[in-house]
Amino acid sequence: AQKITQTQPGMFVQEKEAVTLDCTYDTSDPSYGLFWYKQPSSGEMIFLIYQGSYDQQNATEGRYSLNFQKARKSANLVISASQLGDSAMYFCAMRSRGGNQFYFGTGTSLTVIP
């Protein structure tokens, strides 16, 4: 069975500081993709970053990076230089190659403090 776990219901970070949002996953498939989405208070789901299970390097997209530790089955999102606009819910998700479904975690609510 596939499963995504986000153990931090809520996180706070000071503006301009870095923050790590945790995500662990469980799968027996050798090939899979890991995704992070941002959901601001307006409700839309915004794709942030992707990491493939065979990628040798950690993914980066601007201020977002993914700390991928395959042996530990973790895919933590790192946001550098936090901004007030980063306050939102963040969801980790996974899909196996050839898989029909995406599996989502329960999300982490991030609040950036001025």
Add this chain to the structure above:
Amino acid sequence: DADVTQTPRNRITKTGKRIMLECSQTKGHDRMYWYRQDPGLGLRLIYYSFDVKDINKGEISDGYSVSRQAQAKFSLSLESAIPNQTALYFCATSGLPTAYNEQFFGPGTRLTVL
């Protein structure tokens, strides 16, 4: 124009009423999904479809039905709405089931059942 659109964006209805949520996409994707989001529970899959002749139940399909009228259109119906179906509903699409194809989400429909 948005790639994935949902109508209505907000809806308030009464217990026992039939309601339909509609989703259209211009991304040319075959795969379409319906999710509901409840606080603390993340996104849960209701139904998904790979083409007009292929409909699959997700994790929480009871009380819901769907119709895939065309490649670009996927509707979700609540035959007899009940208050615990109050939630934020998302339609999503994705490309081929390679691990790296993310899902693209519509803006969501906030449904309240009184």
